[in-house]
Amino acid sequence: MSSWWRDSVFEAGAVDELQRSFHGDLIRPEDPGYDEHRKVWNGSIDRNPGLIARCAGVADVRAAVRFSRQADQPVAVRGGGHSFPGLSVCDRGVLIDLGRMKGIRIDPDAGTARVQAGVLLGELDREAQEFGLAVPSGIVTHTGVAGLTLGGGTGWIQRKYGLAIDQLESVDMITADGEFVTASEDRNADLFWGVRGGGGNFGIVTDFQFRLNPVGPYVMAGPVFWAMEDAPEVLRFYRDWIADCPDELMTIAVQRRAPALPAIPPELVGRLIVAIAACYAGSVEDGERILRPLKEFGSPLLDLCEPKPFLAHQMMFDASFPHGWWYYVRACDVAALDDDVIEIVAEHGRRIVSPISSVALWQMGGAVARVDDDATAFNGRKAGFTFNINGNTKTSDGFDEERRWARDYWSALGPHHTSVYVNFLMDEGEDRVRQAYGPDKYDRLKALKREYDPTNFYRLNQNIEPD
C-alpha cells in the first residue's frame, strides 16, 4: 500500500486531540481495519482517505465536521456506501462514516419510524414488518437508508405510498458550520424541501423520521421470465397491461442473462432473458387476480411470482448486486414505452455479454406522480419509466466492454430521454446534475446551497455548486 498521504494531511497531534472526545473509531491509514473501512460497494472505486471517522452519534459527527473544517480538508459522507460512482469515499480528506449509527425506533401507535443514518434498508424493513408496516425504500436490502432517501428513494411500494421522501416527516442535520438543525414542513421548510431530493448537498443528516404504512406481511410478488427473443411481444403486452393497473401493483422489467441462483434451473443459467418482476402491495388474493394475465402471457420460461413474505421479496435482488464487483451505470427517464423504445430495448438486450450486466426498467406513476411536482426537490415525478442500465463485471476484466455496452444502449435511447434520477448518476458533471433537477429546481437548489453551504464544504456528492 502506498503511503504518500500519510502524516501530510493533518497537523501533528490533531487526530490525537480529536480522539480524546470521540466516542466512535478514528482509523488512520496505518491502523488495522483501514482497508476494510475505506472500501465501498462498487469494487471499481479505490480511494484512500486521510482519516476515517466512524461516528457513534451526533456529537461525533459534529466533532468530525469541525475537525475537517479546521484542517481545511474535504469530507466524504458515508451512509450505506452504495453510491454508484463511489462518492462516499475520498482521497486524502476525512471520510465521515455513519455506519455505526444503527438506531431504529418503530412507534406502531403513532405509525412512525425514527431511523439513524447508518441503517440499511433491510434493517429498517425487519423492524417495521414486525408490526406489518413499511417505509417505501429500495429493492436491494444492503443499500443505505440515508443516501437513498436524500435522492428520492424508489422501490416496490412507491406506486401505492410514493417515494421514501414522500413519507419523510423530518430530518436532523449537521450543517457545514457544524450547527444542529431540524428540518420539517414546519421548521426550516426551505431546507426540508431541498433535502427531499437534493442529496447530501446541505449537510449530514443524522436522523430521519418517516411515516409508516401497512404492507404484507405476505404479498404476491416475484419475476416471470421469457426468452429475450420474445422481448418485443412481451414488452408490448406489458405496456398495455399496466396502462390501467392499480397503484398496488409495481413492476420492473429486467433484461440480463439468467443468474446462477438456487431458484433458477441450471439449464436456464446464462440464457438471455427478459423478465417482469412484480410486487402487489395489497391482498394476496387481489394480487393473484391482477397478476394472472402476466403469468399467462406467451410462453414463460420460468414463473417465480407467488405469495411470499414482503421481507423475502425485498431481498430478491441482493445476491445479484454483492459488494466488491465492478459496477457502471447509465440512467435516464422516458415518457412512455412506445414501439421505438421497445425496439431499442430488444436490440440492446440481445447484446448483453457479461453474466452479471443487467437492465432494470422501472414503472413510475401512481402515488409518485400525484405529489405536486414543486413539493420537493426530486424531479421526474411525471416520468413514465426509469432506466437503470448496468454494465458489470466481477473484476476489471471486461469492464471497458461492459461500460461501452451500457453507454451505447443509453445513447440509443437519447431521443427519448426526459429527466434522470439523481441517485442513478455516475460522476457525470454539472450538466447532468442540472438535467436531474431541471433548470428551475436547480436554480432554487443553488440558492439554498448559497444559504446553507456557501463554501461548498459538502461537495463530494451530486454537487450543486453555490455560485
Ligand SMILES: Cc1cc2nc3c(=O)[nH]c(=O)nc-3n(C[C@H](O)[C@H](O)[C@H](O)COP(=O)(O)OP(=O)(O)OC[C@H]3O[C@@H](n4cnc5c(N)ncnc54)[C@H](O)[C@@H]3O)c2cc1C
Ligand atoms: C445495489 C444498489 C441498489 C439500489 N437500489 C435502489 C433503489 O431500489 N431505489 C433507489 O432509489 N435507489 C437505489 N439505488 C441507488 C441508491 O439510492 C444510491 O446509490 C444511494 O446514494 C445509496 O445510499 P447509501 O447511503 O447506501 O450510499 P452512500 O454511498 O453511503 O452515500 C451516497 C451519497 O449520499 C450522501 N449521503 C449518504 N449519507 C448521508 C447522510 N447521512 N447525510 C447526508 N448525505 C449523505 C453523500 O453525498 C454520499 O456521497 C441503488 C444502489 C445500489 C448500488
